[in-house]
Amino acid sequence: KAxxxxxxxxxxxxRGQQVTLSCSPISGHRSVSWYQQTPGQGLxxxxxxxxxxxxxxxxxxxxFSGRQFSNSRSEMNVSTLELGDSALYLCASSLWSENxxxxxxxxxxxxxx
Amino acid sequence: GIQVEQSPPDLILQEGANSxxxxxxxxxxxxxxxxxxxxxxxxxxxxxxxxGTKQNGRLSATTVATERYSLLYISSSQxxxxxxxxxxxxGTNAGKSTFGDGTTLTxxx
Numbered sequence: 718k719a720x721x722x723x724x725x726x727x728x729x730x731x732r733g734q735q736v737t738l739s740c741s742p743i744s745g746h747r748s749v750s751w752y753q754q755t756p757g758q759g760l761x762x763x764x765x766x767x768x769x770x771x772x773x774x775x776x777x778x779x780x781f782s783g784r785q786f787s788n789s790r791s792e793m794n795v796s797t798l799e800l801g802d803s804a805l806y807l808c809a810s811s812l813w814s815e816n817x818x819x820x821x822x823x824x825x826x827x828x829x830x
Numbered sequence: 831g832i833q834v835e836q837s838p839p840d841l842i843l844q845e846g847a848n849s850x851x852x853x854x855x856x857x858x859x860x861x862x863x864x865x866x867x868x869x870x871x872x873x874x875x876x877x878x879x880x881x882g883t884k885q886n887g888r889l890s891a892t893t894v895a896t897e898r899y900s901l902l903y904i905s906s907s908q909x910x911x912x913x914x915x916x917x918x919x920x921g922t923n924a925g926k927s928t929f930g931d932g933t934t935l936t937x938x939x
Contacts, residue, residue, distance in 0.1 A: 750927070754871075760916065760929035773926045794844050805871050809927075816919065818878040819927065824871045 719744065721810045721822035729828045735796040738825045742810030748772075749791040750819065751783060754805040756812050764805075766791055767814040798829045831856045832921035836930035843907050843937050851902040851933045853917030860920045862893050864902050867932070875916045876902070876915075907937045 722741040730736050742749050750773075751763040762775040766785035783793040795802055805826050809819040843849055855908050861880040861911070865873040869886075877891040879900065881935040884891055893900040904911055914934050918927040 752927075752929075759931050762917075762926045762928070764925060774845075775926070807873065816880075818861075818875065819863065819918075820875060821865070821873040826871065 723822035740791045740808030746810040748811045748814045750809040752807045803829045834930040853900040865916045
């Protein structure tokens with residue numbers, strides 16, 4: 718079956734702009750989580766959605782937001798981009814919100830210039 | 831929140847050698863996963879192992895939840911095993927995984 722699909726794979730944006738990233742989970746999976754990976758901070762949890770509801774949120778400013786649609790696809794949005802937002806953004810798909818195996822997409826590499 | 835510590839941070843091996851990677855965590859966990867991050871950034875699932883022992887080819891893993899650690903064993907290492915290995919745990923804060931800083935493995939031919 719198809720894996721987790723993230724689009725776009727690469728993105729270059731200018732400071733102050735906003736960006737939207739997309740994640741399509743594995744068919745039948747209802748939970749989608751987002752992570753940011755940077756060389757300095759490692760992998761950090763952004764937020765988790767289950768059945769269109771945000772269940773959990775990490776310690777990121779309000780510029781980072783997300784949503785989940787009825788087909789479980791999720792988007793995350795970053796407004797007023799800063800240079801420090803340059804990172805690999807990874808999306809994870811799992812059947813349930815807890816106690817289940819997570820599968821990751823290939824990520825979106827965002828560069829802010 | 832839960833703390834995850836991986837050791838060693840870096841490991842250099844000759845092809846054919848065996849290795850053990852360790853993951854310590856500071857609190858009870860609902861689940862634990864090991865991943866290998868490929869050069870393109872994707873996290874590849876190795877094991878979903880909240881407790882017990884599993885084996886998959888040359889790789890095996892053991893989690894002793896009561897003592898709050900997990901071990902990943904790689905036997906007869908190959909150059910293709912090179913990369914970063916991550917341990918991720920889900921504590922009582924369901925839906926949120928906390929990652930360790932990873933172990934960077936380099937296997938030389």
